[in-house]
Amino acid sequence: MIKVSITDDHDLFRSGIAMLLEKSNTIEVVHQTASVEELLNKLDESEVDICLLDISMNETNGLEALLLLRKSHPSIRSIVLTMHNEGQYVVQAIRNGAYGYLLKDCGPEELTEAIEQVFNGKKYFNKDVSHLMIEAVNIESNTQKISKREKEVLKLVAQGLTTKEIADQLFVSKRTIETHRSNILKKLDVQNTAELITKATQLGLL
Amino acid sequence: MIKVSITDDHDLFRSGIAMLLEKSNTIEVVHQTASVEELLNKLDESEVDICLLDISMNETNGLEALLLLRKSHPSIRSIVLTMHNEGQYVVQAIRNGAYGYLLKDCGPEELTEAIEQVFNGKKYFNKDVSHLMIEAVNIESNTQKISKREKEVLKLVAQGLTTKEIADQLFVSKRTIETHRSNILKKLDVQNTAELITKATQLGLL
DNA sequence: GGAATTATCCGTATTTATACTGAGTTTAAT
């Protein structure tokens, strides 16, 4: 029996998946939790082979959970199970040590297939997910250019603060912020603030 | 037996819910479909009391489906079952004739409860959903203020066009666009372009 | 240790955006 845990803040989804998996005679749902914190507690009580993780959750999200799990329970293999079909998430999931990435619109068969594959030491990423990764490369080449400081400035700009207000808040001169803004515009290849905010939103920088 | 149909493009979720509901001895899942089009076809074959509808789907979304169902099958009562916890959707769902609105993070008990309530002629909206509606009123009072022309200008602003470029494109004077911009800023109660784009994005105006 | 990047700072000039006020014309609604 493959011991599986499910972590997803959508109770209905979690319960449904559990019901589905319990039909299988090779898979056993050891426990299901609504948050990563809860998961980490339960892991000490009972053994688990594979964790199914959602990405969007209230406190710790699934991508962060991957890192935590890898440190605290290296033998556990995690599969990300999410509705996010954006390449950035896939890439980050792989970096953080995911053994699989599944979209919620896949079928029950694919889920059990993935669990078995991962249990047998393979990794599982289907075609759709692979396509997503290609897009992600382009996006990353843009977003990674933006430094921490620039991101900080960017967020304040998005909030409607003027250059001077940002300068005061960050305890630097107005000139510095102007340079930052200028550099951000160049890096994202946009002409002005309006386009900047639009693009930054699309790239998930805000 | 209450005859229920499930429409959601997430196969896993759909299958899971079906499993959950089939445990009940008062509810019968007549069929499950991945799209509204598919649902409408199947409705001619077999009778249904209650439709569970997701909102975000590829072609026709759940909110549009409410209207279609009300016309073609007035006796069917629909419950929206979604992860969207934004008030706008709740309001629109009610307008379009939904008998209930449930978030996917509710428990299995609440789902069966809602189905039974709606079957007995009541409407079902839980506390969380009610709260969402209050926000929605504010948002609507903001977004509805924006005229067609202003929305047009707003979109061009978001694309990074300057006032002059927008003026040229719309064949009006620079002054006119300046007035539009000024009015939009006032209506959305923001101070500058950056904040404008941020807020407009949040309000779904772009 | 050296190279590259980043964060910080500054001046000058030009372009854009915004504030304030006012007003004529079209369009829609009652």
Next chain:
DNA sequence: ATTAAACTCAGTATAAATACGGATAATTCC
């Protein structure tokens, strides 16, 4: 037919953003 709203245009003035160009510590990377 009157009102209200939306769309159009304008003058004046200030504030802000952007384009140039140049410079010095600190940090990170190789």
